[in-house]
Every structure is written in C-alpha cells, then in structure tokens.
Amino acid sequence: MNTYKAKNFVDNIMPNIYVDRSFQRKTCWSDDDGRKYILSLNWGRAPQLIITADISSGLKRSQTEMDLLGQSRYEKASKENCDRISLDGQNRPAMLKRMFEDDLTLSGTFIDADGKELNVENKLFSKLPIRLQDKLKDMEVREENLKDCLYSDLHNIFVQINSGVPLNDQEKRNAIDTYVSEFFREKAESEEFAGIWKKINGFSDTDIKRSFDAEWTARAYIATLRDYNCSALDSRKITEFYNLGKGKLAKNVPEYAVESRSRFHKIFKGLKNLIDSQNKGSVPQKIWWLCVLVSEKVIVDDQRDINNYEKLYDILRRIDTQLINDSVKSRAADVEEWEKSGRLKGEEPSYTDYYVQWASDPKSARSRNKRMEAFFNVLWVDSEFNDLLERSKKQLVA
Numbered sequence: 290m291n292t293y294k295a296k297n298f299v300d301n302i303m304p305n306i307y308v309d310r311s312f313q314r315k316t317c318w319s320d321d322d323g324r325k326y327i328l329s330l331n332w333g334r335a336p337q338l339i340i341t342a343d344i345s346s347g348l349k350r351s352q353t354e355m356d357l358l359g360q361s362r363y364e365k366a367s368k369e370n371c372d373r374i375s376l377d378g379q380n381r382p383a384m385l386k387r388m389f390e391d392d393l394t395l396s397g398t399f400i401d402a403d404g405k406e407l408n409v410e411n412k413l414f415s416k417l418p419i420r421l422q423d424k425l426k427d428m429e430v431r432e433e434n435l436k437d438c439l440y441s442d443l444h445n446i447f448v449q450i451n452s453g454v455p456l457n458d459q460e461k462r463n464a465i466d467t468y469v470s471e472f473f474r475e476k477a478e479s480e481e482f483a484g485i486w487k488k489i490n491g492f493s494d495t496d497i498k499r500s501f502d503a504e505w506t507a508r509a510y511i512a513t514l515r516d517y518n519c520s521a522l523d524s525r526k527i528t529e530f531y532n533l534g535k536g537k538l539a540k541n542v543p544e545y546a547v548e549s550r551s552r553f554h555k556i557f558k559g560l561k562n563l564i565d566s567q568n569k570g571s572v573p574q575k576i577w578w579l580c581v582l583v584s585e586k587v588i589v590d591d592q593r594d595i596n597n598y599e600k601l602y603d604i605l606r607r608i609d610t611q612l613i614n615d616s617v618k619s620r621a622a623d624v625e626e627w628e629k630s631g632r633l634k635g636e637e638p639s640y641t642d643y644y645v646q647w648a649s650d651p652k653s654a655r656s657r658n659k660r661m662e663a664f665f666n667v668l669w670v671d672s673e674f675n676d677l678l679e680r681s682k683k684q685l686v687a
Contacts, residue, residue: 290338290433295330296426299386306341307371308379309362310474311464312447320393323384328397330428339381339432341373342443346436358466358536359440373434376447381430388425391415400424441466441536458524459504465531468539472550473510477502482557485564490571507531509560510553512657513585517544522652552589559584566599578651579609582661583668596681604674608667609648616644 293302318326329335348363350356366374387393391413399407402423414422438446444464463470476482486492486502496502508522511530519526534542563580564572572580583605587593595601623638630636640646647660668674 290431293430293432294426295385295428295430296389298430298432299382299389302432303382303386305370305372306382307344307366307369307374309366309374309443311466311470312374312376312443318380318384322380323387323393324395324397326381326384327388327393327395327425327428328399330430331399331425333429335381338377339375339430340377340435340446341375341432342435342438342446344372344374347374347438347440350437350439354439356439356441358538362440362466374443376435376443385430388414402427457499458528459500459507462507462528462531463500463503465528466536467531467534468537468542468545469507469510469531469534472545473506474500474503476554476557477506482506482561485561488564488567488572489577490573492574506557508652509557509581512651512654513553513556513581514544514549515552520654522654555589556581556585559588562595562598563602563605566602575648575651576606576609578657579605579648579660579664582657582664586661586665587668593678594681595677596684597677600677601674604671604677605664605668608664608671612644612663612667613648619643620645 326335344363344367348360348367351360351363384393388395394411394413395409395417396411397409399409399421401407401418401420403420405420407418407421409417409421414425417425435446444466447464463474477486483502486497486505487494492501504527507527507530511517511519511522511527519530530544533544539545560577560580563584564577580602583601587601588595620638620640620643627633627637641656644660644663647656647663650656
C-alpha cells in the first residue's frame, strides 16, 4: 500500500494514472459528496483506498503469457506516459483536484495543521487560513497498486471492488474486455449524440450517470443489426452480445463488422435529427424506439431524403397514436364479443395481439416486428408522408 500527501498525489501521481472507462463508473459525485469526502479525509475518517493496477508488471506478465490483446491494451496506456491504471476511486482524486484549483467550496468544521478546529462556510481553498491549507495539502491518500495483473483480470477485480455498492448490469458490461464496450459507451457519450438522452421522458441524470445511455445504445444496435437473431433485448441477451467479442479483436467478430457499425451510425444520426427536432417537451420512450425504426427503414435502408424532421416526427406520432387508439377499440370490441360468446376458455383476446402492446414492448423482437409491420403499412401510403418525401426530393434537386 502506498500513502501520499493529498497535494503531492494530485500534482505528481494523478497525471500518471491511465483512466480506462471500462473500469470506471462515470464521475458522478455531487459537490456535496466531494465536500463530505474532503471533510472526512481531514478528520482521518475516509478509509476508502484508491485502487490501481501497475502497468509495467502487467505488461511483462502479458508478454510472458502471450496475451497479445492484453499486451496491446497495456502498451496503449503506457504510450500515454502513464504507469498505473485506475480501477476505482476516480471521484475522490477529482474532488481533491477541484478543491486545490478553487473549483469547489468547502463547509464544515475542519482541523488545521496545529490541531485547532476551524469552522468553514462556503470558502474556496485559496481563501482558507494558511494553516488549514497546510493541513489539507498534507491529508493522507492511500493507494493499493496491484501488480502482475493480466488485463483480462481487471474486469473481475473492478466488479469485486464495487461489491459493496453494487454495479448495475451495464456498469459491469462496460468492464468486459470486448470491442463494443468502448464503442457503445463512446457513441452514447459523444458530443454528437449525448444530447438526445435528456429529451427522453423518464430518463434522468442518474440514469445517464449509471450508464443507461450506453445500454440503450447497445439495445438499438442489436435491434437494428441485420442477420442477427435475438428474440429479446433483456439484460441477459445484451450481456451475451458483449461476450461475443470478449478477448477478441473486432475484426474477428462478424456482429461487430465495420459495415454494421457504419450503418448503425447513420441510423443513430437519423434518430438524433428526429429527437432534436422536438421543442415541445420530452419524447415518450415508445416514440424514441419508433424513431429508431423509422430512421432505420426510411432514412438508411430506403435512403429517403428528409428536409423537415419536425414534420416527419409529427407524422409518425400521429400514425402511432391512431394505431394505438384503433387497437384499444378493437380489443374492447373483441372482448365484448368474447363475453357474449360465453367467455370460452382459452379464447380471451390477448393484449399481445394488439398494437397498443407492441408499442409498449420494444425489448421483444416479436413486438417490434409486429409494430413495424403495422406502422409501415400505414406510413408508406400516408399522403402527408408522401408529400414530405416529394418536397424533400424537389428541394434536393433544386
């Protein structure tokens, strides 16, 4: 175990720590969380260790065991002039750094370098009494630097470290040594697409911090992947998809092909255009999934040019609402007929046979396919939709 003074750790150790997002929760502490941690550290009551993996010994072991993929990952980290990889504790150093850079105010009863208690209220580091600054600089930060780890072992270490505050399924997937872990995470968090998540009804900041944006990206990719049979998009199936490439290069996994990833980027771009066109409130989750399907079928597969995404969004919402309302009425009529027929056992109309259920169950391949068939049967012959296509085509020619 290594012990450092806080200021020395921030100035001289942090720059040498490689952050592989596979082994990190998102930096999601609030300012108040950071203040509580620093106050606890000042009183010597912050027992949490910062866990890292040593790059040099890990690289040597990878070379000895002919682990070429692990070797390449360690070499990548080493080329960034780093000597250790962060496995846990990203929030704690980040808060210390913010404090020393006057980016985080402090409040509470602190102990200064002379052992005196001082009451602090909403003050930046540079405005604190000098002896309290000295004490904060000298606070002890403890690091456990793990030696001789294969890169493939770091996933299990990361999960074990977080057993006290359980990782959700997606945070565990982020740590799987597979190409799509980074692909989905970076796609979801990219400057181009990060804005779509907050527009989804019921999608909170906490959901984003807990990586549900990456999970939805993975679901959308799998749902639109050609020639891939997946009956459901539940958590287990998503994990199975990640594990297809565990320990492999992307080029050796057909489901991760460059062509498929390029096609998905186009689908996501069309989705973004549809979502960004909305300034009338949040987008219902079932409509978000319909936008994925419309982007796939209309914009990418059918290669239709759209010059007004707001209009297309309004059209798809109108059709979807009408289909839902019609299916509700249809089921009510079917139930009434069933009751008149004596409630025959096994013949009660099932919700799974109606559009209202298909629209509410995007995880099921059967529901998605049924919804697509019913929706596009209406969309392709809709006069307002075809007028939009015609105007878009004329504008492109002009």
